[in-house]
Structure formats: structure tokens, C-alpha cells
Amino acid sequence: MGVRLCCGDHSGMMMAPRRLTFLLIIGFVWESQLVVCREVTLPTGPLYRVAGFPLSLPCTVSGFEGPRTQDFEWFLYKEGAGSLQIGVVSTRDQGFPYTPFQGRVRSGEVRVERDSGDQARLVIQRLRPDDQGRYECYTPSTDSRYQGSYSASVVVKVIQDTLLITHSRILSGQPVMEGTELQLTCAASVQSAQHTHVSVTFGVRGSTDSGSLGHNLREIISLDRELRVTPGRGGSYEKRYTDGEITLEKKSGDGGRDLYVMKMSVLAPEDSGSYFCEAAQWILDPSGQWERIAQRTMELGNLSVQPLADSLSVSVVPVGEVSLQPGSPLSLTCQVLGAGWWNRSALLVQWMRRGPSGGVEVEVARMGPDGVVSWGDDTSRGGGGSMEKEADGRFSLRRFSAHPADAGVYRCAVSVYAGRPSPEPSSPATLTQRSDGVTVSLRSKDVSVSAVVVLPRRPLLKRGSTVTLLCNVSVMTTGPAQVEVQWLQRKEDPDEKEETPSEDTKGSVLATLTYDGMSRIYSNGSDLSVDRISAGTYRLRIFSALEGDQGYYQCQAEVWTQDPHGGWYSTGTKTESAMVRVYLYARVADLLLIPLVVGVSSALFVGVVIIATVTCCFMKRLARQRSQIRK
Incomplete structure (x- = not known):
């Protein structure tokens, strides 16, 4: 079982004869499995605590027999009073407290808070200077034998409250615009003979989603006892701190007080609420654990942040409609x-x-x-x-x-x-x-335009020849006008049954002749050119046409006119021609490439026809000659 042996048990065992010693050892081993040693522990002292603030002393008992839930009793031994006990509070006896503590126990200011069956803590809600002394935690025995320690004690020193906190100004409660900067300053100081640290926290009892002030408390940012800045975990404070929108700085102030300045560079509607500054005094106990021994909160006033959406307005002048001449x-x-x-x-x-x-x-x-x-x-x-x-x-x-x-x-x-x-x-x-x-x-000019694509009559188009297409454009308007012409091609689809594609089927742009005479070629295949050969005639030429140049062609015309300042602009009036088909026939050289079998068959057939014709004609001539001789 690994049970610890208690002092004083079986002290005469080594003086017995060997046989008796052997028997005693066996009995001792068997007995040690049953013997338990009670032990009571308290924090290591002395503990320095501040008058007016809580004292909490956890007491733990272990190694006991009996029920799991143990009773605890606390005594106070004041300095200079020797061994005089003052009963403070007990878990089993309501009449246990002595006169100095009876009223405080009845009011709950002095009480026992149980953490578990084997651990309870003495809580004094507001320490008094005369509460200083040595506190003993005693656990009444529930063991079959009285072995081990049944109490422990710790010295508590009650020091004066010197924690001070002030502010520079109070929030007025007047609404401020979203995005406004907020700066709050607190001053805190401690005058103590003991080595203590101060931490400062800025927080807000924030507004709820409905906009009304609620009771939810949120820490915005803190400077802890080791001068580390920590953003609050609620809301968006961590991200805003990382982005530099929330800062906390410690500065030296007048009268030995330290100034703590919090800045929120961009207020949001959810920052509405009641703001406060909290300062805490910390001390390092002999156990190596930091304890907060004093705390004071200063209210800084209410803040109402008005959402930007409630005040922002965007408008355009003039309003309604604007009508202009080009x-x-x-x-x-x-x-x-x-x-x-x-x-x-x-x-x-x-x-x-x-x-x-x-x-x-x-x-x-x-x-x-x-x-x-x-x-x-x-x-x-x-x-x-x-x-x-x-x-x-x-x-x-x-x-x-x-x-x-x-x-x-x-x-x-x-x-x-x-x-x-x-x-x-x-x-x-x-x-x-x-x-x-x-x-x-x-209010644009009245403009009308029409366009027709023409494929000039000429010998059959063959692969490798130059294909020429003409776009005849007619424009009716007042004042100067120019035309920008685009040429488009839609390649033939072998599976398409119609002779010409529907008009809503658009082709790809091959080339453009702009209104100011600039040509733009977009085709990456055959060599192309576009130009204007007369007032209303625009030409597209495809040099050394290939099989891929077959298909349907059309032109689009857009009318440009001149404004009073001499600048040219598009009137927005456009038209497109109907499609014309371009088909390329094979060249003569291609026709001479007749397969050998077809050539031989054709030659034999021609030879038979020639022989038959010649024979027939010769026989007829010979017959005529014979008839003339007979006559």
C-alpha cells in the first residue's frame, strides 16, 4: 500500500531475539498495511494580507480513517497572547466561535467554504488589523488510533491598505461617432514595506445586441503584475490589439503615482457601455505563488458610440436627370x-x-x-x-x-x-x-446606316488565289460622319444542314478599319488587308487563300460624327450586313493527280472506242467503193 510509517511505532523491535524479531517483522509488515497517519497541511507562511480585503486559507487533511467528509476547526493565536486560543469557526459546532467572532460568523463575514470532503477553507471576507496572528486548522480524529498530526498552523500578517487609484476625467455619456478615438487614463500607487506588484485592467460593462446597457463585463486590456500587456479575450479585442487599434502604456506621474493610458483608436458601436479601471496589488507568497491581496475599481463613466450608418448620407448633384447635347x-x-x-x-x-x-x-x-x-x-x-x-x-x-x-x-x-x-x-x-x-x-443626331457585302464576279475562286470582298455602306445624317467597319468570319460547320447560318450566329472578328483610317488585323492565319477604295466602299482581301478561309463573311458598320469642339465620337448607330459564302475550288494541278487505276481504266476505254470507230468508218468506206465499181 505504500503507507507512511508514523514516528514512535514499534521502537523496541530490534532488541528481541531473532525468532521473535522475525515474528515481529511479519506482524509489523501486516500491521503497516492497516496503519494510516493523519496529516493536516496549510499554506507556508508568513502570509501578508491587506486589511479590508478577503483572507482565504485552504486546509487539507490526508491519511485518515473513517468517513470521507472530515470536520475542520480553526483557532487564532494572537501575537503576545501566548498559548491563548480563540475559536474562530467550526464545521460541526455552531457554538464554537468565541465572542470576537460570533457576530461575524452569524453574518457570514467569517465562514467555512468546503472544496471537498478532505479540504475546506477559512474565509474572512474583510480582514481587520486585529485578525493578525497564527491560525491553526484542527481536524477532530476519526481514526482507530491516534497517530500522525491533527493540526497545522500559519502566521498571517495584516498590513495597511495603501492601494490608491484615480482617474483624469469621466466620460460625459454624450454619443460619439463610430471611428472616434478614445483615451482613458488611470493613476495607481501602493506604499508598502513588503515587495508587492500592481496590475491594471481597463474594462467595460458592455451593451447587449439590442443596444441597451447590460451587465456583461468584458476586459479590454490589462497590464499584469509582470508588466505584460494582455488584450481581453471577449469580443474582437485580441485582433484589434494585434492591429494596433488598442494600446496600454505605463507612464510616470506626479506624486509617485504611475499613469496607465489606454487608447482605442477606432471605436465601434459594440464599444458602448460603462467603462472602469481596476487596479490590483499582488504579493509573492513563500510557496512561490502570486496572490492578489487588494483590489480597487474606479468607474470612468458611460460611452455611447453612434453607428456610422445612422448618420452617413451619400447624394449626387444634380438630382434626377441631366440632358446634354453631344x-x-x-x-x-x-x-x-x-x-x-x-x-x-x-x-x-x-x-x-x-x-x-x-x-x-x-x-x-x-x-x-x-x-x-x-x-x-x-x-x-x-x-x-x-x-x-x-x-x-x-x-x-x-x-x-x-x-x-x-x-x-x-x-x-x-x-x-x-x-x-x-x-x-x-x-x-x-x-x-x-x-x-x-x-x-x-440628344444625338438622327443617323441611319446600311451595309451590304459583295463578292465581285470573276472566274471561279481557287485555293491559293486572292479573295476580295467589298462592303458597301450608306449613311444618312447631318454634318460630318465617318464609318468604322469590322469584318467577321464564321467558318463552315460540316454537320450544318442549312446553306447559310442564322443571323444571330456571330463570327469572329478578322479585321477593323477605324473611323480615322487605322487598320487592325486580328487573324493569325492568312495574310489580310483592309482599306477604303471609295466614299462608301470598304474592301477586305485575303491573299493566298487556304481551305480554312472558307466560310461565311459579313461586315459591321458603326457611324462616328464630330462634336462642336472637333472631336470624333461614336453615335452608337450600328448595322451589319447579311452573310456571303466563300467557297474555294481545287487548282488544275490538283485535278491532274488522277489515281493510277482510274487512269488505266480510262485509257483502255478510250482505246476501244477509237478502234471501234475507226473500224466502223473503214468498213463503210470500203463498201461504198465496191458498189461504185459494180456500177
Whole structure:
């Protein structure tokens, strides 16, 4: 069983004769399996505790016989009183406490708290200076024999409470905007002859999800007794501490007090609540364990954080609809109100446009948090314009010469990075809000256009020859106009039964002749060229055509016109021709490659025909000659 032997047991065993010694040893071994030695333990002293704060003394008993639940009794031996016992409290006798403790025991200020059957602790809720002395924990015997130790004692020193905590200001309770910075300062000090440390914690009795103040307590950040900063585990405090949004710093203050400054650089709505600062005094007990011996809390007031969504508004000026002539300037202004703290909150402002007939919304331009402007799609980038920050909360978009491609519904989208003047590119915005749309329309000229593809008549097209296609375009409009022509090809599908594909089947773009005469070739196969050979005739040539050039061809025409400033722009008027088929015949050299068997068969057949014809003609001539001789 490994039971420990108690002192004084079987002390005369070594003086007996050998036989008796042998018998005694056997009896001792058998008896030692049954003997248990009671032992009572308390923390190692002396223990220094602060007047006015709790004392907790755990007492443990082991090696006992009898029931698992043991009784405990505490006595106090005051300094200078010799062996005079003062009964403090007992687990089995309600009349046990002596007069100095009777009232305190009845009120619960002095009590026993049982941790288990063999462990209980003496708790004095508020220590008094005269509670100092030597405390004894005694366990009444339940053993068959009186062996071991039945009590233990520890000296408790009660020192004066010198922990002080103050604050620099109290929160007013007035609502503040989301993203605002909060700074709170506490001063704490301890004057003690013993070596003690101080820890400071800032916390909040936070608001519930419904927005009302609740009783849930959350630690925001702490500076522990070893000067280590630790963020609170509730909510998002750990991440915000890692991101540098929550800090705690210790500074030297006046009068020997240390200042503890907490900063929350970006307040969020969930930070609403009642704030407090807590200072604790710690001492290292002889057992090597740190114990908190004093604690004091200072209320710092209530804080209400107003969500950014409740105050932020984004609008565009002018409102409703803007109607312009082509070439006129376009100016729109995005107004942002309610973001506040312009020098502390970065903004991402985007201008978005959706076409007059709907479709996908595209980004026209954006101004990032760093003030850099970038343009969206190719149409926006090439249209000529600017985006500027006119003042805090005012962002303009200008087009120097508006064209039909600029028509559509414009919106301003604003993303606010509350409390972060320089957010990381990957940082999410606190809030994004979009304005109502303003419709921009342009009164364009009446334009009509038609296009026809022509395959000029000529000898049969053969592989390797040049294929020429003409696109005849007719435009009706007022003022100057130019045409941009695209050539498209749809290759033949061997499985397609129709002679020509349906009109909604689009081909791939081969080449483009822009309105200003620039040619763009997209084909990676045959050698191509496009040009304009007359006012309304555009030509596509395919040199050394191959079998892959067979298929259906069509042209598309788009009309461009000139604005009052001399700039050219697309009217948006387009048309496409019907498809024409290009088929390539085999060359003469290819036709001469006749298989040998076919050639031989053909030669024999021709020879027989010739011989038969010659024989027939010769016999007829001979017959005529014979008839003439007879006459």
C-alpha cells in the first residue's frame, strides 16, 4: 500500500531475539498495511494580507480513517497572547466561535467554504488589523488510533491598505461617432514595506445586441503584475490589439503615482457601455505563488458610440436627370455627409455607370484612400475628363466633351474606413453606401446606316488565289460622319444542314478599319488587308487563300460624327450586313493527280472506242467503193 510509517511505532523491535524479531517483522509488515497517519497541511507562511480585503486559507487533511467528509476547526493565536486560543469557526459546532467572532460568523463575514470532503477553507471576507496572528486548522480524529498530526498552523500578517487609484476625467455619456478615438487614463500607487506588484485592467460593462446597457463585463486590456500587456479575450479585442487599434502604456506621474493610458483608436458601436479601471496589488507568497491581496475599481463613466450608418448620407448633384447635347461638358458632384473626423477616416469614392438600356454596372473612376485617381473601363479612360476632391465631403466627376457612350445612370459609392486614415489595401471598409442614380442622356443626331457585302464576279475562286470582298455602306445624317467597319468570319460547320447560318450566329472578328483610317488585323492565319477604295466602299482581301478561309463573311458598320469642339465620337448607330459564302475550288494541278487505276481504266476505254470507230468508218468506206465499181 505504500503507507507512511508514523514516528514512535514499534521502537523496541530490534532488541528481541531473532525468532521473535522475525515474528515481529511479519506482524509489523501486516500491521503497516492497516496503519494510516493523519496529516493536516496549510499554506507556508508568513502570509501578508491587506486589511479590508478577503483572507482565504485552504486546509487539507490526508491519511485518515473513517468517513470521507472530515470536520475542520480553526483557532487564532494572537501575537503576545501566548498559548491563548480563540475559536474562530467550526464545521460541526455552531457554538464554537468565541465572542470576537460570533457576530461575524452569524453574518457570514467569517465562514467555512468546503472544496471537498478532505479540504475546506477559512474565509474572512474583510480582514481587520486585529485578525493578525497564527491560525491553526484542527481536524477532530476519526481514526482507530491516534497517530500522525491533527493540526497545522500559519502566521498571517495584516498590513495597511495603501492601494490608491484615480482617474483624469469621466466620460460625459454624450454619443460619439463610430471611428472616434478614445483615451482613458488611470493613476495607481501602493506604499508598502513588503515587495508587492500592481496590475491594471481597463474594462467595460458592455451593451447587449439590442443596444441597451447590460451587465456583461468584458476586459479590454490589462497590464499584469509582470508588466505584460494582455488584450481581453471577449469580443474582437485580441485582433484589434494585434492591429494596433488598442494600446496600454505605463507612464510616470506626479506624486509617485504611475499613469496607465489606454487608447482605442477606432471605436465601434459594440464599444458602448460603462467603462472602469481596476487596479490590483499582488504579493509573492513563500510557496512561490502570486496572490492578489487588494483590489480597487474606479468607474470612468458611460460611452455611447453612434453607428456610422445612422448618420452617413451619400447624394449626387444634380438630382434626377441631366440632358446634354453631344460635345457638351458633363459635371457631377458626390456629396458625403455624416462621416465626420475627416482627418481620421479614409474614404474610397467610386463613380459607377449603368447603360441606358440596363446591363452590367461599370466603374467610371475612383479616388482611393491615398487620393490617387484611376479610371475604369476603356470607354471611361479614353473619354477625357477628371475626378477631383473639391473639399471635405465633395468629390466631382467631369467629362470635358460628353458623347453618347457616356449616357446612362450614374451613382456615387462611398466606402468609409472609420478611424483609419491609411488603411491597408486588404482592409475591409467600415461601411459602404451608394447614392441614388442620376440619369444622363444625350440628344444625338438622327443617323441611319446600311451595309451590304459583295463578292465581285470573276472566274471561279481557287485555293491559293486572292479573295476580295467589298462592303458597301450608306449613311444618312447631318454634318460630318465617318464609318468604322469590322469584318467577321464564321467558318463552315460540316454537320450544318442549312446553306447559310442564322443571323444571330456571330463570327469572329478578322479585321477593323477605324473611323480615322487605322487598320487592325486580328487573324493569325492568312495574310489580310483592309482599306477604303471609295466614299462608301470598304474592301477586305485575303491573299493566298487556304481551305480554312472558307466560310461565311459579313461586315459591321458603326457611324462616328464630330462634336462642336472637333472631336470624333461614336453615335452608337450600328448595322451589319447579311452573310456571303466563300467557297474555294481545287487548282488544275490538283485535278491532274488522277489515281493510277482510274487512269488505266480510262485509257483502255478510250482505246476501244477509237478502234471501234475507226473500224466502223473503214468498213463503210470500203463498201461504198465496191458498189461504185459494180456500177
